[in-house]
Amino acid sequence: MLDIVNISAGYGSLNAIQNISLSIPDGSKLGVFGHNGAGKTTLMRCIIGAHVPSQGEVRWHGEALPKGDVPATVKKGIAYVPQGHNVFPTLSVEKNLRIAGSLFGEEFLDEIYKLFPVLFERRSQRAGSMSGGEQQMLALGMALMTHPKWLLLDEPSTGLAPVIVRNVMDGLRDVNKRFGTGIIVVEQNVPATLKLVDHAIIIKSGQIVFNGTTAELNDKKDLWEWF
Ligand SMILES: Nc1ncnc2c1ncn2[C@@H]1O[C@H](COP(=O)(O)OP(=O)(O)OP(=O)(O)O)[C@@H](O)[C@H]1O
Ligand SMILES: [Mg+2]
Structure with a gap:
């Protein structure tokens, strides 16, 4: 179980997320939805250790993850594909993968x-001469080279054609099935993501306003149709 325990975080005087608590079973697939600026990326950054929360902690199997320490968190088995493409553009595809796995x-x-x-x-x-979709798959491949137990993705479908979005979602489904990797995916593309995930949360102004199964969210179409 990955437990997010009462996390608050911000930037200077701005509170980006407040009192977020959430327990996610190992190997499950969670969708994170919400408007621009709702706090989704901030939550991901707190989990991976790229941002230090002002309150609360993340626990995995009951043990607190190191705060503000990305390499230590990755070593524990959590990987992160940030918003935007993150490959070394001047290096070959294979060199990118080898560096990530080093x-x-x-x-x-x-x-x-x-x-x-x-x-x-x-x-x-x-890598820099590959298409946007190919670079997204490479970024995903690089994250997988760290053998993660949890894979965090921030808007992996942004800027991709619908057919490529399906490829990315299928790839994530395969990773989950074959390796039991838990997936936490932030997305604006709610319909495509609901086909992948089994649970979802909606964050509004830094707080969780929905936390339930995909089926429950499907029944509340009016809630997610604004995204
Ligand atoms: N480095 C930063 N410095 C100051 N404020 C920030 C910083 N990063 C984010 N914020 C602010 O924190 C709030 C939450 O931002 P966050 O990036 O977590 O939102 P988001 O839900 O990921 O949005 P989007 O869908 O646009 O990616 C926003 O009001 C944003 O302006
Ligand atoms: Mg974001």
């Missing part, structure tokens, strides 16, 4: 290539 061994490379055959086809290509 702490953990590179034997996982073949698994990534099986999951995303396009990365194998393009392994010698400069």
Whole structure:
């Protein structure tokens, strides 16, 4: 179980999220929805250790995760694909994957290539010359090279054509099924994400206003149709 315990966080005098508590079973898939500026990225950054909350902590299997320490959190088995593309553009696809896996061994490379055959086809290509969708898959592959138990993704479908969005969602479903990796995905594309996740939260002005199953959220179409 990953437990987010009463987290508040902000920037200077601005409170971005307040008293967020949430328990997510290992291996489950959670969608995080909400308007621009609602606090979704701030919550992800608190979990991965890129932002220190003013209050509260994140626990995994009952043990508090290190606050404000991304490398230590990644070593514990939590990976993060931030908003926007995050690859080394001048290096080849394969070099990007090898660098991402350097702490953990590179034997996982073949698994990534099986999951995303396009990365194998393009392994010698400069990452910066790949399309937006291909770069998103590479960013996902790089996160998977750290053998995560939890994979956090911040708006992985932004800027992608619908068919590529489906590829990314299918890839995430495969990762979850094959490796039991838990997935927490922030998305504006609610309909596509609801096909992937089993639970969802909606954050409004820094607070959770919905926390339930995908089926429950599907019944409240009026609630998520604004996103
Ligand atoms: N580095 C920062 N410095 C100051 N304020 C920030 C910073 N990052 C975020 N904020 C503010 O904190 C609030 C929450 O931002 P956050 O990025 O978490 O929202 P979000 O839900 O991810 O939005 P979006 O959907 O646009 O990505 C916003 O009001 C934002 O302006
Ligand atoms: Mg954001």
